[in-house]
Amino acid sequence: xxxxxxxxxxTTGYLALTAWLCRGLRLTARSLAHGGLICAxxxxxxAVYIPLPTGASISAGSMLPLMLLAxxxxxRLAFLTGWxxxxxxxxxxxxxxxxxxxxxFVEHLTAFSCLGYAGxxxxxxxxxxxxxxxxxxxxxxxxxxxxxxxxxxxxxxDGWGAWGYSLSYHLSSKVPxxxxxxxxxxxxxxxxxxRAIKKGEER
Numbered sequence: 457x458x459x460x461x462x463x464x465x466x467t468t469g470y471l472a473l474t475a476w477l478c479r480g481l482r483l484t485a486r487s488l489a490h491g492g493l494i495c496a497x498x499x500x501x502x503a504v505y506i507p508l509p510t511g512a513s514i515s516a517g518s519m520l521p522l523m524l525l526a527x528x529x530x531x532r533l534a535f536l537t538g539w540x541x542x543x544x545x546x547x548x549x550x551x552x553x554x555x556x557x558x559x560x561f562v563e564h565l566t567a568f569s570c571l572g573y574a575g576x577x578x579x580x581x582x583x584x585x586x587x588x589x590x591x592x593x594x595x596x597x598x599x600x601x602x603x604x605x606x607x608x609x610x611x612x613x614d615g616w617g618a619w620g621y622s623l624s625y626h627l628s629s630k631v632p633x634x635x636x637x638x639x640x641x642x643x644x645x646x647x648x649x650x651r652a653i654k655k656g657e658e659r
Contacts, residue, residue, distance in 0.1 A: 459618065463602040467562050470595065474535050474569060477576075481532040490529060491537040497521045498541050498568065502549055511611075512629035513551070519571055519596075519637045523589060526575030527641070528650050538569030559607050566599035579646050586638050593634040600626050 504516035522541070526534035542564035545552040554560050573592040577584035604622030612621035 459602065459605045463562050463606050466598060466602060467566065470566055470570070470599070471561070474572075478532045478535050481530070481536070483536075487529070487533050490525065491533055491540070494521045494525045494534075494537050495541045495544065499544060499548060502545065502552075505551070508628055510625050510628040512625050514629050514633045517633075517637065517640070519593070519633065520640060522568060522571035523574035523592060523637065523641060524644075526572045526588070526592075527579050527585065527646055528653060531572045531575040534572030534575065535569045538572055539565055541568040542566075555607050559603055562606065563599055563603040567596050570595035570599065574641075579650075585641055585646065589634070589638045589641055593630060593637070597626055597630045597634075600630070 498518050498521045501516045501518035501521070505513040506516075507513045522534050522538055525537060543560075545568070546554050546560060546564050552564065554564065571592045573595060574585075574588040576591065577588045579585050579588075601622045604625060605618045608622070609618035612618050616624070
């Protein structure tokens with residue numbers, strides 16, 4: 457019973473905090489268009505993946521669009537877009553088909569929206585980008601590990617147990633994909649992109 461309790465506490469705390477951080481967000485036609493585009497790109501990239509020997513997989517950079525939305529626009533918009541993406545993923549992506557209704561809260565409403573935390577520190581200083589991205593990846597990893605322990609314990613390898621299986625399964629995919637995503641973020645001229653977007657909005 458320990459794992460379900462931990463998952464419930466984590467999920468409740470995460471969703472409550474993230475909803476609180478969304479206060480004051482005003483949705484405009486521009487923000488809805490940006491959110492819709494990012495949602496579509498994220499789902500498309502999530503559908504392209506490289507399977508790993510552990511049974512996990514690495515997507516084609518699906519973490520990047522929502523992190524960029526958080527860094528270049530507003531983390532609050534990224535949170536909302538992530539929630540919409542998670543709900544659409546359970547319908548449109550076979551790998552995200554839930555096995556239990558509670559999985560939607562533990563995994564689907566966490567795994568995408570948490571990428572908005574990439575922009576929680578801002579990007580005006582160099583360290584803030586990887587710090588925010590690491591926080592986002594850690595939250596995604598935590599939610600998916602808990603989901604694996606609670607909902608997929610029956611898939612555990614012999615002698616590993618639910619926790620050992622879920623930790624190894626998700627470490628094999630989240631670490632390499634997360635590091636690649638952070639490397640791309642650090643290579644991108646974020647400030648120049650932000651100015652370009654702002655200039656385009658002023659026209």
